[in-house]
Amino acid sequence: MISKIKQLKYIIIGFIFIFLLSFCSPNGEQEKNHLILKTIYKTLHFLHPNPISINNDFSQKVYNKYFEKLDNQKRFFMQKDIEDLSLYKNKIDDFWIHGDTTFFNIIIKRFYQRIKEVESICFQILKKPFDFNKEEMYFIGVNDIYYPKNHQEWIEKWRKYLKYLTLLEIITSINQKKLKISKQKIWKNAFLHEEKISRKKVEEYILEYLRKLKRKKEFDWFSMYVNTITSQYDPHTRYLSPKEKEIFDLNISGQTEGIGVELQDDKGYPTVVKLIVGAPAWKSKKIEVGDKIIRVAKDINSEFQNIVGLLLENSIRLIRGKKGSKVKLTLQKKNGSIEEIILTRDVIEKKEIFAKSAMILDKNENKYGLIYLPEFYFNPENKNGRNAAKDMKKIIQKLKKENIKGLIIDIRNNGGGSLDTVIEIAGFFLGKVPIVQIGQSHKKKKILINNHEEILWTGPLVVLVNELSASASEILAAAIADYKRGIIVGSSQTYGKGTVQTIYPLNRFFFSNKEFGALKFTINKFYRVNGSSTQLKGVNSDIVIPSDISNISLKLMEKNQPNSMKWDNVDPISFHYWNQNKINNLENVKLKSINRLNKNKNLTNINKTIQLLEKNFSKKKQFSLNWKKFYFENKKIKKRNENFQKLKNYLNIYGLRAFPPSYKIILNEKESEMKEQQEWKKNLIKDFLVSECVNILRDFNETP
Template identity: 70%
Template sequence: KEKIIWKNAFFNEKKRAQKKVEEYIQEYFRKIKIKKESDWFSIYVNVITSQYDPHTNYFSPKEKEIFDLNISGQTEGIGVELQDDKGFPTVVKLISGGPAWKNKKIEIGDRIIRVAKNVNSESKNIVGMLLENSIRLIKGKKGSKVKLTIQKKNGFIEEVILTREIIEKKEIFAKSVIILDKNDDKYGLICLPEFYFNPKNKNGRNAAKDMKKIIQELKKENIKGILIDIRNNGGGSLDSVIKIAGFFLGKVPICKIGKPNKKKKILKSHENKVLWRGPLVILVNEFSASASEILAAAIKDYKRGIIVGSDQTYGKGTIQTISSLNRFLHFNEELGSLKFTINKFYRVNGSSTQLKGVNSDIVLPKKNTKNKFLKFMEKNQTNPMKWDCTDPIPSIRYYYKNLYIENIKYKSIKRLKKNKDFITIYKTMQSLENQFPNEKEFSLNWETFFYENLKIKKRNDSLKKLRNKLNTFGTKTFPLYYRIFSKESEKQKEWKRNLNKDFYDISECINILRDFNEIPQQ
């Protein structure tokens, strides 16, 4: 009887899954059919460019707009996030403080069915259009007006006129928090998700300016050390990372750039005054790439601080530039842009970060051991450039003696080994995850598949409980107290809540900063 119930449940689920797959395939082919020649041209050209290296790409005009938004964190629009729901641009998020949010007439779930670029132009039907093309119609210059025809969730049709404004993608901007330990000593945690800059406005918002302001404000709080979190930071502006490294190193060479077997150019920081001379820890992972690796490498090579995190960073040691094709071919219409690799960068010790990345001084246990099965690093990409090296920069001034750095590393490793409960939980999680390595084959027998799927579900439930236990245990074992620095935005509140899930890594970094205070500075 139980078997029959399970069999019926399986076949009901099978029908639902088949319907979802059918809808997905129909939607996929609908989007394929409405793609224009320019869209296919972009796909075709990128097949060719990818044969040179993973970071040489052609951007169509609309793809360049998306790139500029991602790297600058700013765009001009109405402040909504849209999702394609079977051809209908549907509102899934209102950005706090944006024109749509202030207007109060647009709600999550509403559909935008027509757009007039300005109030005097004719409205254009955007139902069935590619979402990125719909978004381009809605966006426009700051201060200009756009007329939207909205289909409300209740079916009513309504016209809304909005004035476009500068919309910020706040999640990529630097943010900080002050951490108090059990002695009420203060430590600054700075999260830098990207080395952002504005390609169209050199005086616009950028990572270096924001980092400088944050460090100055943290110093007023009499902090004992700074932790910079650049996990998942894929890079960005080379100029910004040179300036940021200078805040901690002063007026010194930060890296070299050039082509293999050719003369290299030394890039120096022009910061005459070191902004922060105290203890410094850089937190990295396998997704810390490019500019992140320049910062981590410089801090490590000068023995200015400790690098903590994964075995190594991503391993992207190449530099790209973007050029508009209209510079070379004079057409009235936009031809798009080409992002292509022009140089490699090298650490002050002469080594390239290409493929090898930067090794952490202290390797933290991984919470998600499945990462080791995923091939996502530079060395796993198609046609990556090879590793090479050059002459090191002579007469490097070390900030701390090697003995002091080794002593801090020893204390941290000793602490990590001492926390047996943590290690036990990690090992249990690892053994559970290794029970089902990335399976390529699945049984077509419903009963076999059902029971295998049931085992995976039970394993996932166990992993979830263990992760919760890990977080709870970490909070009790490392009693640190978070106090948000500066006015709280929604993004800061969300970030602050997520810090609790990261308690173990952050706590050990704070312990390392405390160890720094026990040694004299050179």
């Protein structure tokens, strides 16, 4: 959730940076890193609402976490490295306060050293065939991972890992070729024949993986180090490097400026995997899927730069540029020929995050509107640019002209976005009323009110949520629920992110041409008009329908994140229900839906069955590296996976046709987007939750 910070806080930060600048200037990478650390520490020390103790306990957590982030499988570092660097275990707190990069410098130097050594080890191991008749085990999982005690143990750990990958590659090759092999001929016809080819593929994978690690710049690892520290404050406070800030802006605005190609790293070559319809590359007819970009000149007057071997993200940054500017590319075509082309960059839209709509017609030709909003997007660089509120307004006005009988707002999996945007959208249904409170529990609150008098939709309203509806989504759902403006349908609770973040571009404080990135940090909490925070507890649905989100997604909820801020509440503000005369009507509609769902025996058993299956379907943690045992274990696992998926598909509430055949779904999208929209329509027909939302809207119109 992005918010403007008070002018007073800018002044405080300004004094901090003036103080810093009087003692140092950003000459060189070390000074730059020092300034970033010092600046972020001071900012969080003064402004973060959840101050933490910077002590030895803090230091040890950062120490252990950074080792884990760099080497979560414990394959690069040895026990000796942990012991050698342990003298810094209780010093990181002091380093943090003073902007000292000593620990980072030392650990990264050791990490690069180990990468080079690992490359040599892997090369030597993969020279020779593996002994697949040998009885030995390979363990997977954090509980079974240890740092190698010595060099020999280190080599042995990599040998088992590479052998495991080679076995997987052999099995994959057998499955892809669909070889029908008798038990007696498996070894001779499959394993012996495929071993050399598979071992060569594993060598290519590993060397490419290590190449990318080596190509990563020190500053990329530094960004990870800073965020290991900032995550101790809360899960949403983080440093954005210049590259990460670009990606953040793209994700939250849905727009970037470039040529409109999606690239994939193919052994160091940026390779075109998709052309965006309507974008410059697509219009030119000069680029095809499969072409490799080998050189880039950022503009007409620049020299070409060879980008083969660069990290893909760095190549993409060279290709992007301002709308109207030109970029020169050297392509290696699929047929092997080399061509040079010039393209004029344009605005490229990430259409998948934009709001889209549909109309659902029941058997009596009654129309119901559906708006799917994946994010509360806005353009942080252009207030007049495209945003979710503008798009929603147009869609609602269009649906009203169709005389719809009710409206569904689907914000499932919507992770949030702009605070200003969600307040405006809430106003479309509530008018000029308080939407949310901002502040800290022990300090004065700021009440945010929608300033637009006009209410766009006064008819029946349903908001559809799930466990991954977060932040701005929870503000909208909470306001609709508290004012009793509509009915919330979905999971028992939403994600539970009740904190507000702001973004500080660090460049504004330094007189330097270098890029410093930005700090996104938690500055406040938001509270519902009834005084409750959505932090951890989220928003409870009026009508609970089991979701189809896997247990992995549920673990990502705020209450399961380390260092999450606590739930609290404040005094409620004075507010009136949307329409006192219709409160009974609302309750009757809820009761009808609950009774309807209770009668659906299939639905009540579906989620319990899936949860039971997933609970018992634990992943295997160890594998035999003997070819025969590995092969037959893999066959059993493959068969079990297939049976599990079949059963899940059968039980899955989204795998059944939810709408009766007499119902129609009409899309309101452009023909150029037809393929994606038809896929959405196909999924809507099977979406039980949307189907029940239509039933609820029909009940609204039928209940006196």
